[in-house]
Amino acid sequence: MALVSTKEMFEKAYNGGYAVGAFNVNNMEIVQGITDAAAELKSPVILQASAGARKYANSIYLVKLVEAAVALHPEIPIALHLDHGADFDVCKDCIDSGFTSVMIDGSSKPFDENVELSKRVADYAHEHGVVVEAELGTLAGVEDDVNVAAESAQYTDPDQVVEFVERTGVDSLAIAIGTSHGAYKFKPGTNPHIRLDILEEISKKLPGFPIVLHGSSSVPQEYVKIINANGGALQDAIGIPEDQLREAAKRAVCKINIDSDLRLGMTAGIREHFMAHPEHFDPRQYIGDGRKYVKDIVHGKIINVLGSENKA
Numbered sequence: 001m002a003l004v005s006t007k008e009m010f011e012k013a014y015n016g017g018y019a020v021g022a023f024n025v026n027n028m029e030i031v032q033g034i035t036d037a038a039a040e041l042k043s044p045v046i047l048q049a050s051a052g053a054r055k056y057a058n059s060i061y062l063v064k065l066v067e068a069a070v071a072l073h074p075e076i077p078i079a080l081h082l083d084h085g086a087d088f089d090v091c092k093d094c095i096d097s098g099f100t101s102v103m104i105d106g107s108s109k110p111f112d113e114n115v116e117l118s119k120r121v122a123d124y125a126h127e128h129g130v131v132v133e134a135e136l137g138t139l140a141g142v143e144d145d146v147n148v149a150a151e152s153a154q155y156t157d158p159d160q161v162v163e164f165v166e167r168t169g170v171d172s173l174a175i176a177i178g179t180s181h182g183a184y185k186f187k188p189g190t191n192p193h194i195r196l197d198i199l200e201e202i203s204k205k206l207p208g209f210p211i212v213l214h215g216s217s218s219v220p221q222e223y224v225k226i227i228n229a230n231g232g233a234l235q236d237a238i239g240i241p242e243d244q245l246r247e248a249a250k251r252a253v254c255k256i257n258i259d260s261d262l263r264l265g266m267t268a269g270i271r272e273h274f275m276a277h278p279e280h281f282d283p284r285q286y287i288g289d290g291r292k293y294v295k296d297i298v299h300g301k302i303i304n305v306l307g308s309e310n311k312a
């Protein structure tokens with residue numbers, strides 16, 4: 001199977017009551033860890049690259065790494081998506097260079113500007129067979145180097161979604177219902193809850209339309225503990241409870257974005273390796289352990305959060 005767009009993936013996910021995981025990729029071992037887990041569980045998967053990832057690795061390496069994963073795992077559908085595209089030019093660059101899906105993130109702009117920008121990207125993308133995700137509402141946390149303070153974050157207004165989708169022609173919509181970016185989402189002892197009621201209201205207004213959740217890491221405490229037991233100094237924090245994400249995945253949410261949890265896994269594997277083997281200096285040994293935890297985490301997400309196993 002060649003690299004696919006998310007169109008058919010989302011149709012199946014919507015009708016089947018599950019979601020497809022969108023995992024951020026920055027290097028070869030992360031691509032391998034994610035796709036090995038997805039292939040083992042016969043799950044579709046979205047690999048997404050942020051502006052930071054494209055700058056770090058050089059976009060062409062990421063495209064080629066993902067193409068390699070597609071060649072090695074022809075049995076599962078894999079999409080390559082631009083995460084948080086900031087402007088038309090970055091989206092165009094990705095559309096022209098092999099991405100099958102792009103996000104235009106105009107969520108910090110006034111409504112009409114967000115509409116205008118998202119429509120311009122959607123028009124260009126559709127001419128080239130690429131699908132587009134846009135965002136309405138603002139998540140707290142870090143979005144592509146922009147720190148969005150909790151007080152300026154706002155839930156998506158259900159009364160705006162129909163007009164937004166109709167005027168832009170986008171293929172999926174990221175909404176803000178209480179998730180947030182990064183590994184420091186909520187203080188321990190608090191009771192995070194995502195607003196499934198707002199999701200429900202939005203999906204009634206947009207029947208059959210795929211919804212996307214960003215900021216959906218759960219900050220697994222076992223990995224935070226491994227990091228801190230092996231010389232790390234992460235602050236205490238908790239993420240989005242996995243059972244709440246599972247509920248969202250059963251409804252209109254077709255794509256769930258996870259990055260921070262993979263970072264925790266990679267860091268835990270490497271730190272643990274160095275503490276156990278201070279004499280090692282072969283990157284294949286310690287990055288290999290990081291890759292193993294990335295794979296374990298994705299495995300767990302497919303089973304416990306997404307419900308996308310055996311859906312390839």
Ligand code: G3H
Binds near residue numbers: 052053144181259260
């Ligand atoms: O939503 C942001 C993603 O976690 C990507 O983060 O811009 O540091 O690559 P990044």
Ligand code: 13P
Binds near residue numbers: 180215216218260
């Ligand atoms: P997390 O920081 O919760 O992993 O969110 C990632 C994300 O939304 C990427 O777009």
Ligand code: ZN
Binds near residue numbers: 084181214215257
């Ligand atoms: Zn995001």
